Amino acid sequence: MTRVKEVVAEILLEFKADHKNLEMTVLKQPFEIVDNTILFILNGEIQKDVFLKIKPEFVGLLRQKLNNTQVRLDLELRENIADDTPKLYTSTDKLNFLKGKSGAFRxxxxxxxxxxxx
Structure with missing residues (x-):
């Protein structure tokens, strides 16, 4: 697992040098490893589209750097990832949230x- 994280970090640096910002956003998403499959957990259809676009290049780089031709990539959409922060819709909600973070607003x-x- 740690070796896979290191390799993904290396690939992220390569993508950063090539100014592939959307791709970097997708690759920064959490992932799980099940056998020889790396399962990326994505937030929505846009990330899915970007992932599918870069998948051939990314899996090639992973296989090369890990020296493992059995590595596979897959994705799972989880659009409702649990988020503990409240949704701030109104001005009152926003002000109350900020007052809770800092007494200066109060x-x-x-x-x-x-x-x-x-």
Whole structure:
């Protein structure tokens, strides 16, 4: 597992040098290893499309660097990855969230009499 992580990091550096930013985003996603298959866990259809585009090049690089011709790549879409941060839709939600992170926002609101709803 650690060797695979090292190789993926090397490939990321190569993609960075080639300014392949979308590809880098996909390769930074979490992955699992099951037997000889590396399973990337992607967030949506756009990442899936990018992954499928780079898959032949990426699997070739992996096989070469790992010296293993049996390595396979696959993907799994998990669009609803658990996220502990609350969704901030309204101005009031955003202000309350920021006040919870820093008391300075509360002081500013009190000092200047700021309201989010008008």
């Amino acid at each position: 002081d500013l609101q009190n000092r200047f009499g700021l309201e989010t709803d008008f």
